[in-house]
Amino acid sequence: MMQIMDTYNQKHSLFNAMNKFIAAVNNMDQTVMVPSLLRDVPLEDENKSEVNGVSSTGASNYYSDQRDMYNYFVLLKSIKNDIEWGVVQLDDRKKDKAATIDIRVDEVEGEEDLQKQFHYHLNGLYTVLSKLTRKANTLTNRYKQEIGFGSWGH
Numbered sequence: 001m002m003q004i005m006d007t008y009n010q011k012h013s014l015f016n017a018m019n020k021f022i023a024a025v026n027n028m029d030q031t032v033m034v035p036s037l038l039r040d041v042p043l044e045d046e047n048k049s050e051v052n053g054v055s056s057t058g059a060s061n062y063y064s065d066q067r068d069m070y071n072y073f074v075l076l077k078s079i080k081n082d083i084e085w086g087v088v089q090l091d092d093r094k095k096d097k098a099a100t101i102d103i104r105v106d107e108v109e110g111e112e113d114l115q116k117q118f119h120y121h122l123n124g125l126y127t128v129l130s131k132l133t134r135k136a137n138t139l140t141n142r143y144k145q146e147i148g149f150g151s152w153g154h
Contacts (some may be wrong), residue, residue, distance in 0.1 A: 024136035025080040038069035050104040
């Protein structure tokens with residue numbers, strides 16, 4: 001019984017979400033042989049529905065929808081590298097600015113419950129990683145369609 005519960009909890013772990021994302025990006029990277037073919041090709045999300053040419057996701061996604069598949073390809077690979085190798089800040093001013101922001105955040109959040117903050121951010125990170133994983137899988141499938149290999153890997 002305990003093992004069943006552990007398996008369910010592991011399915012929703014941050015580590016599992018990161019592994020799924022990294023695997024999806026690796027699959028995308030191995031599938032996309034010529035990334036330049038992705039330029040100017042819109043990434044149409046499989047879950048997005050349109051009615052009379054208007055997206056049901058609203059205006060909030062207007063700017064993010066202006067990216068083509070190449071931009072998503074580069075973005076997803078960059079995020080994967082950040083997860084695997086850490087985020088490197090090249091500019092010392094960014095470090096100073098981040099330190100100032102951290103001090104202000106600590107002052108404001110000092111009275112709040114740290115466990116609640118941790119769970120809030122962990123849930124947000126899990127949600128973002130899940131969305132990025134879906135984007136990587138969508139990009140891979142769209143690339144296969146564009147080059148005529150729609151039945152690859154199925």
